Amino acid sequence: MAQFWKPGAEKPQLLDDEEGGVLFVFSSAFSSSSSGYGYASIEKQRQRLPVYKYRTAILYLVETHATTIIVGETGSGKTTQIPQYLKEAGWADGGLVIACTQPRRLAVQAVASRVAEEMGVKLGEEVGYTIRFEDVTDTDKTRIKFLTDGVLLREMMDDPLLTKYSVIMIDEAHERSISTDILLGLLKKIQKRRPELRLIIASATIEAKAMSAFFQTRRRRAVESVEPPLSMEPAILSVEGRGFNVQIHYVEEPVSDYVQAAISTVQLIHDKEPYGDILVFLTGQDDIDAAVKLINEEARNGGKNSSGLFALPLYSGLSRAEQELIFSPTPRGKRKVVVSTNIAETSLTLEGIVYVVDSGFSKQRFYNPITDIENLIVAPISKASARQRAGRAGRVRPGKCYRLYTEEYFLNEMSAEGIPEIQRSNLVSCVIQLKALGIDNILGFDWLASPSPEAMIRALEVLYSLGVLDDDAKLTSPVGFQVAEIPLDPMISKMILASNQLSCSEEVLTIAAVLSIQSIWFIERGIQKEMDEAKLRFAAAEGDHVTFLNVYKGFLRSGKSSKWCYKNYINYHSMKTVVEIREQLRRIAQRLGIVLKSCDRDMQAVRKAVTAGFFANACRIEPYSHNGMYKTVRTSQEVYIHPSSVLFRVNPKWVVYQSIVSTDRQYMRNVISIDPSSLTEVAPHFYRQQGPIF
Ligand code: ADP
Ligand code: MG
Numbered sequence: 058m059a060q061f062w063k064p065g066a067e068k069p070q071l072l073d074d075e076e077g078g079v080l081f082v083f084s085s086a087f088s089s090s091s092s093g094y095g096y097a098s099i100e101k102q103r104q105r106l107p108v109y110k111y112r113t114a115i116l117y118l119v120e121t122h123a124t125t126i127i128v129g130e131t132g133s134g135k136t137t138q139i140p141q142y143l144k145e146a147g148w149a150d151g152g153l154v155i156a157c158t159q160p161r162r163l164a165v166q167a168v169a170s171r172v173a174e175e176m177g178v179k180l181g182e183e184v185g186y187t188i189r190f191e192d193v194t195d196t197d198k199t200r201i202k203f204l205t206d207g208v209l210l211r212e213m214m215d216d217p218l219l220t221k222y223s224v225i226m227i228d229e230a231h232e233r234s235i236s237t238d239i240l241l242g243l244l245k246k247i248q249k250r251r252p253e254l255r256l257i258i259a260s261a262t263i264e265a266k267a268m269s270a271f272f273q274t275r276r277r278r279a280v281e282s283v284e285p286p287l288s289m290e291p292a293i294l295s296v297e298g299r300g301f302n303v304q305i306h307y308v309e310e311p312v313s314d315y316v317q318a319a320i321s322t323v324q325l326i327h328d329k330e331p332y333g334d335i336l337v338f339l340t341g342q343d344d345i346d347a348a349v350k351l352i353n354e355e356a357r358n359g360g361k362n363s364s365g366l367f368a369l370p371l372y373s374g375l376s377r378a379e380q381e382l383i384f385s386p387t388p389r390g391k392r393k394v395v396v397s398t399n400i401a402e403t404s405l406t407l408e409g410i411v412y413v414v415d416s417g418f419s420k421q422r423f424y425n426p427i428t429d430i431e432n433l434i435v436a437p438i439s440k441a442s443a444r445q446r447a448g449r450a451g452r453v454r455p456g457k458c459y460r461l462y463t464e465e466y467f468l469n470e471m472s473a474e475g476i477p478e479i480q481r482s483n484l485v486s487c488v489i490q491l492k493a494l495g496i497d498n499i500l501g502f503d504w505l506a507s508p509s510p511e512a513m514i515r516a517l518e519v520l521y522s523l524g525v526l527d528d529d530a531k532l533t534s535p536v537g538f539q540v541a542e543i544p545l546d547p548m549i550s551k552m553i554l555a556s557n558q559l560s561c562s563e564e565v566l567t568i569a570a571v572l573s574i575q576s577i578w579f580i581e582r583g584i585q586k587e588m589d590e591a592k593l594r595f596a597a598a599e600g601d602h603v604t605f606l607n608v609y610k611g612f613l614r615s616g617k618s619s620k621w622c623y624k625n626y627i628n629y630h631s632m633k634t635v636v637e638i639r640e641q642l643r644r645i646a647q648r649l650g651i652v653l654k655s656c657d658r659d660m661q662a663v664r665k666a667v668t669a670g671f672f673a674n675a676c677r678i679e680p681y682s683h684n685g686m687y688k689t690v691r692t693s694q695e696v697y698i699h700p701s702s703v704l705f706r707v708n709p710k711w712v713v714y715q716s717i718v719s720t721d722r723q724y725m726r727n728v729i730s731i732d733p734s735s736l737t738e739v740a741p742h743f744y745r746q747q748g749p750i751f
Contacts, residue, residue, distance in 0.1 A: 099175050103141075106134030107299050114294060115139060116146050119224065122292040123248055124256045124272045126265050129296030131445065132406040132452050135259045136168050136228055137175065140201045143224050148255075149200035153223035158206040160234035162188040163373045164404035167380060169193070169203040189544055190638050206236035210243075211544055214493055218247055224255040229404060230268065231260035231441075233477035233506070235487060242503045243494065245272060252287060261403040262441055265293045271505055301451040303413075307464040315416040316344050318461045320351050322414045323394055326459070327366050333411025333456070334393040336401055338446050340420045340435045343580060345370045345396045350581070352394055365390055371397035371405075374575055376630045383407065399438070402445045406452065413450040415443060417462040421475075424483045426511035428694045429673070431483040432719045439475040443467065477506045484508055484516035485547050489525060492532050493541035519673050522743035523551045539649050543642075545573055548715075552670030553646060555739070556663075561656035562646060564606055565666050570639035571605040572715055572727060577635065578701065579626045591626040596703040599660050600712070600729035602667055604703050609635065665739070668731050671713040672740040676725065677733075678710050687712065687725070690736070690744070699724035 103109065108129060118125045129135050136157065143155045159165045169186035178184055185194030186203040194202055204212075206227070213219060225244065230237060244256055258268055272291040312318040319337050326335055339345050352368040371383055387393040387409055395407060399419040419438050424431040438446075443460065450456030460467065479487070487508070491499050500513055520526045525537040525547060532538055536554060543550035549569050556565035571577055578588065595611065597603035608625075612632050615621035622629035643653065656662040668675075676687040676696055685708045687696050696717065698705050702725070704712065711733045714725030737744050 103134075103138065103175065106138060108134035108138050108296050111294060111296055112138075112142050116142060118292040118294060119143065119148075119255050119257065121286075122288045122290065123252060123254070124258065124289075124291040126268050126272075126291055126293045127257060127259045127296065128262065128265050128293070129259070130298030130300055131261045131403045131448060132300075133296050133298055135296070137172050139226060139257065139259070140203075141172065141176065144201055148223045152221075154199060154221050155201050155224050155226070156209065156219075156222045157201070157203050157226040157228055158209050158237070158240070159203065159404060160206055160229050160232050160237060161373060161400055161404050162205055163375065163380065163400060164229075165203045165205055166377070167384070167405055172201060172203070190641050206234060206240050210236050210240055210490060213243065214490075214541070217494060218251050219254070220251070222254065224257060226257040226259055228259045229261070230258045231262050231403070233475070233479075235478040235482050238477060238479045238505050239487060239491065241271065241505055243496075245503060248289075252289070261445060265295070268505075269293055300448055301453075302455040303447050303451040304455075304457045305447060306457065306459045307467065308461055309463070311463060311466070312461050315339070315418065315461050316348050319396075319414050319416055320348055320355075322459050322461070323352060323366070323368075324355070326412050326414075326457075327392060330412065330457070332392065333453070334387055334395065334407070334409045335412040335414065336407060336410045336449055337394060337396045337414040337416075338399060338401070338419070339396055339416050340418050341398060342370075342372050342374070342575065345372055345398065346580060348396045349394075352396075366392050366394060368394040368396055371395050371401055373398070373400065374631075399442065399446075401449065402442060407449075409453055410449055411453060411456040413446055413456065413458040415446045415458060415460045417443070417460060417466075417471075421481070422478065423481050424512060426509060426515045428689075428692045429483075429515050430689070430692075430694060430717050430723065432717050432723070434719055437471060440467065440471045440473050442475065443471065479504070479508050480506055482508075482512075484512050485519055488513070488516045488520060489532075489537075489541050489547050492526070492530075493538070497530070518743075520547065522673070522740050523547060523670075525551070542649065543645055545569060545642075548670040548673070549573065550670075552666050553642070553651070554649075555669035556666040557651045559656070559662040559666050559669075560652075560654045561659070561662040561666055562651050562653050563655040564663050566639055566642050566646060566653075567609045567635070568602045568605055568663070568667070569642055570635045571609070572602075573638060574631055574634055576701075577605065577608060577628055577631045579622075579628045584626075588626045591624075592703060594625065597660070598707075598730075599664060600704050600709075601702050601727045602729045603660055603663060606663075608632075612636075664729060664731055665735050667729050668713055668735045669739040671715065672736050672743060674713045674715070674725075675731065675733075675736055676712050676714065678708055682708075694723065696723045696725050698728050699726050702726065702728045704728050704730065 115127065127135060140155050140157050149155050159168065165186050165188050169184060170180050173180040173184040176184060181193040182195055182198045184201045185199040187194055187208050188205050189208060219225065227237060227240060248254055248256065269291045316339065319339060323335055323337060337348065339348060349368040349370045352366065356364065356366045369382055383395055395401065401407060417437055418435050420433050421436045422431060423434050447458035450458045488499055491502065496502055500510060517526065517530060524533060525540050527533050532541060539554055540547050540550040543553060549572055553565055553569055556562040595604050595607040597607060608627060612621065617636065619629040622632060673691065675690045677690060679686045679688055685697055685706065688694065689696060698708065699718065709730035711731050712728045713731055715727035718724050718726055
């Protein structure tokens with residue numbers, strides 16, 4: 058059982074209790090005030106939110122300032138209320154639209170449906186949302202639109218000045234997603250051309266001053282032709298929260314398995330603490346599903362202290378029905394445990410949470426321009442994140458946060474802030490989007506935080522070899538513009554374009570759809586053997602991409618049956634998404650003049666198309682390797698085929714992969730065997746400088 062001690066105490070002291078678990082208490086400095094949460098009409102609920110007291114102030118600032126920065130604790134009502142206030146004040150009159158961006162798709166869907174409910178309108182009419190591959194808006198009716206920051210960036214390709222919007226609220230700015238950072242730079246430019254456009258930058262914690270300095274330039278003068286005069290100086294408003302006290306508990310010794318530690322902590326809370334729901338922060342679908350299953354099994358088997366306990370997962374990619382369960386009130390006499398990624402850190406507010414269990418980790422993207430490898434890594438969170446997570450326990454009444462790391466670690470080793478995503482990402486997509494918007498000097502762009510020149514050079518190199526950029530680093534026509542038009546990773550887009558000449562676009566569109574979701578396999582711990590056997594029914598000698606084609610065919614043949622998926626350990630929800638995405642890609646491909654053709658059984662063509670997109674990720678097996686070690690052709694990095702791949706242990710001589718995940722080793726995901734001669738054929742510039750490689 059995890060043990061916790063009181064920070065500030067000289068030494069961890071043990072206080073005995075019958076379970077051997079030790080609890081010490083520490084009151085942190087979270088402010089407290091305000092009344093509890095009860096059942097009330099929606100209108101009453103709205104008025105109780107902290108942001109309500111600032112309604113007039115917000116509307117005044119937005120009217121008189123081009124940019125308003127609003128900082129307020131999670132749950133204070135920024136996302137759901139401010140767009141409604143703006144609408145009530147007339148900002149959506151005359152056919153204009155109020156936009157509110159979020160970094161995460163799931164948050165977009167959740168807040169849009171909440172706001173539609175509050176306004177008593179049908180989602181997709183007055184209030185709508187757009188995420189990639191899903192547009193739930195109505196061109197004539199939608200006045201408040203929630204969208205991902207990535208989608209707003211794409212909209213700029215068709216409408217560079219974003220003329221249909223009167224106010225754009227960039228929400229969750231503290232997350233510093235790559236698209237948020239790009240948007241902030243571009244919006245600043247747009248404001249020069251469209252001073253009437255209002256920006257709201259909202260966040261849970263930002264150094265509002267840095268953001269304000271970014272939007273402040275000496276050249277910015279007030280616009281005095283309007284009444285009242287419009288100030289170009291950013292305004293800053295801070296919304297006083299109403300969080301309750303949160304006691305923080307730390308473990309005494311570092312834990313080795315945070316999933317196990319999280320589960321025993323949940324049990325400990327359930328055992329010892331009065332009613333109130335529990336929010337557990339883990340890192341991704343795998344560990345979350347595992348924890349949910351273990352908690353529920355324990356409860357079902359009538360574990361001595363687990364009655365009344367039930368667990369639900371929360372991560373992006375959940376179906377609508379699953380999302381609704383998360384938000385629905387916990388039945389009397391029950392205790393809900395939501396096991397979440399960091400999406401519940403600030404993007405979503407769950408009512409009824411009193412206890413938080415913080416693993417101290419999240420999945421983060423890291424890119425190394427030297428090796429040219431981008432990894433998703435389970436990495437330690439920052440102090441700022443840890444504070445946010447703890448704050449989630451104090452929404453309803455005083456709460457408790459259990460940190461699965463030591464206080465010493467928190468104080469001395471955790472970094473204060475996270476690194477903006479732009480400084481730890483592969484920049485290929487970013488460069489192509491800026492180029493498509495006519496921004497040529499990307500290093501000279503007005504960045505909130507500059508990306509590294511090495512990463513930029515790598516991206517230019519890849520885009521040049523993909524034929525997307527020419528010698529002057531301008532988008533090529535038509536390939537460059539076409540790749541920019543397809544809302545996918547440029548490597549996938551290039552693969553689609555290549556399929557046209559190779560007459561295998563039908564197959565490649567399916568592959569592209571599968572590569573743009575997380576996984577089509579049903580993942581569950583403990584049934585590895587059954588899952589592997591099921592996979593073998595579809596496995597193709599060429600590799601994962603062709604295997605996906607077999608699964609897709611089988612799914613269609615079954616009449617898109619959920620039973621069929623269940624039987625074959627395939628994720629039904631993912632397959633439905635694949636079908637939808639494929640349909641949208643088919644439309645885009647047709648618009649780009651790609652002829653839809655099938656190559657039937659000629660998998661050579663499919664392999665070549667994949668190579669045309671992913672040649673930069675080519676790897677060769679090490680001669681005499683006994684453990685399946687590969688080296689990347691470009692940078693000689695040691696990599697291995699991921700155990701989930703159908704080529705695991707098959708180890709063909711040459712492969713290309715889609716992405717790398719690293720745990721104990723660097724593993725290639727989605728791998729296909731290739732013919733090395735096609736590398737020089739599809740990317741002569743890229744592989745010529747490397748010298749003879751074969
Ligand atoms: P902020 O953006 O400041 O973090 P929100 O506007 O997202 O705050 O949330 C304000 C309040 O609205 C929450 O405290 C919660 O009570 C309520 N709320 C938001 N989304 C939902 C939802 N999907 N279901 C029920 N209540 C919700
Ligand atoms: Mg919010």
